[in-house]
Amino acid sequence: MRHKVAGYKLGRNTAHRRSLLRNLVTSVIVEERVETSVPKAKAARPLVEKMITLGKRGDLAARRLAAAYLMTDEAVVKLFDTIGPRFGDRNGGYTRIIRTAWNKGDGADKAFLELLGSEKVLDEKREKRAEARAKKAAEAKKAMEEAEAQAQAQAQAEAAPAEGGEKKE
Secondary structure, eight states: TTTTSSSSOSSSSSHHHOOOOOOHHHHHHHHHHEEEEHHHHHHHHHHHHHHHHHHHHHHHHHHHHHHHSOOOHHHHHHIIIIIHHTTTTTOOEEEEEEEEOOOOOOOEEEEEEEETTTTHHHHHHHHHHHHHOOOOHHHHHHHHHHHHEEEEEEHHHHHEEEEHHHHHH
């Protein structure tokens, strides 16, 4: 019986499980949305919510507790500067789990673990990526056209002396 046994083992030993969850929580805070398996998402959700609660507190002790758990300084800064104030008036329920598909190899259910209100941020990221891709494609197209023009000019330059030489003979 599993009386009073909380949490998920996830088929890992304690150190591996703790490391996995720390990395997952850090990624959720930095990226605002990650795709993972459903059990991992369910295991990480309470930890993400605790970190956001620390971010809402905003004092030095909370910052030190979050820094001790999160893997990067970037995540701590984002937690306290943007995510904490964003959920300032909300009492819990900062994340959602959206089931998606399954892994082709092992059939594991996949899900997105995301922060509420991350749609705006993700849309901005998509727009920036689309603009960068369009700019890169335009530069590549321009470079290709210039290369073709140079190749044609070089071919004409090589053909002109050859034609002149033939006329002389």
